[in-house]
Amino acid sequence: MCAAYSAVDRATLTVRRDIAVEVKIGVQHAPREIVLESGQSAEEVERAVADALAGKAQLLSLSDDKGRKVLVPADRIAYVEIGEPATRRVGFGAL
Structure with missing residues (x-):
């Protein structure tokens, strides 16, 4: 982690790793939608x-949650579906 981040930024980044928002983007003239798990909040995705x-x-x-960037031309967006924030589950257990 970069030393330039303040303590508040570090705490925010730590929390965001634990919560993921699923985003589905429909692109005009594309047969499949783009699906990604974002570490950004639902409000940040909606604002973007x-x-x-x-x-x-x-x-x-x-x-996305792995640090990759997804770029979509704004004039080609057909729809965007933003899922509810979900806490990631780690380990074994009954679902």
Whole structure:
């Protein structure tokens, strides 16, 4: 982790690793949707989508929980489905 982060930033990053939001993006003229688990909050994802659709950005840029970036041209977005934040479960047990 970068030393430039403050203690508050480090705490926020730690919490976000434990919570994932599933995002599905439909792209015009593409047979499959893009599905990713994002460490961003549902509000941050919604704000990024709204900015892209409003013309403030030409690309919708989201990052997944593994640090990869997904870039989608704003004019090609058909729909975006944002799931509820889910806590990740680790270990063995009955579901």
